[in-house]
Amino acid sequence: MPADDPRIRRTRARLRSAVLELAGARDPDSITVAEIAQLAGVNRATVYVHYRDRDDLVLDAMETAVAELAADAARCPYREPGPVPASLIALFEHIGERAGLYRRMLGPYGSARFRARLHEALAAGLDDPFAAGSRPPGHDDVPPEIHAHHVAGALVGIATYWLGEHPPRPAADIAAAAWSLVR
Numbered sequence: 001m002p003a004d005d006p007r008i009r010r011t012r013a014r015l016r017s018a019v020l021e022l023a024g025a026r027d028p029d030s031i032t033v034a035e036i037a038q039l040a041g042v043n044r045a046t047v048y049v050h051y052r053d054r055d056d057l058v059l060d061a062m063e064t065a066v067a068e069l070a071a072d073a074a075r076c077p078y079r080e081p082g083p084v085p086a087s088l089i090a091l092f093e094h095i096g097e098r099a100g101l102y103r104r105m106l107g108p109y110g111s112a113r114f115r116a117r118l119h120e121a122l123a124a125g126l127d128d129p130f131a132a133g134s135r136p137p138g139h140d141d142v143p144p145e146i147h148a149h150h151v152a153g154a155l156v157g158i159a160t161y162w163l164g165e166h167p168p169r170p171a172a173d174i175a176a177a178a179w180s181l182v183r
Helices: 006-025 033-040 044-050 054-076 085-097 099-104 112-131 145-164 171-182
Strands: none
Touching: 006 033, 006 044, 006 054, 006 099, 033 044, 033 054, 044 054, 054 085, 054 112, 054 145, 085 099, 085 145, 085 171, 099 112, 099 145, 112 145, 145 171
């Protein structure tokens, strides 16, 4: 079947969602294919139709989550004054909905590889808009790639701090604080 078949997309989305849910509760290395299949509502053989192995599926799920965050960050109109952009609120809502996963991956015993991948994806997503002039006013003398890494680092740091709050403030509030700082 072609990869753009809606059934394939739905099945892969369910598998990725199951992995992210399980990874939010415990170490991704301890998750089994059987558990993923059961939570996704498919049989084990279906997992192997779509992925080489469990690690391939875990990597795809994590990369998809990171890509969603990077897309939200890139959609922010950094040059425009005004209220907090919906895409920045969506970025923090995404993190909040998967707080267990991000807390585990970005926390003190988390994955340095995941943190670095998240930072790189955010910076890469911001680099093109910043190069095209979408940077906050007053920073035209800073090379776009440096500014992109600065904002990416700020977003990862703010998200990490927010995930450690008990109780965490609403996503819209943390997005407003982040917007104030990165603009």
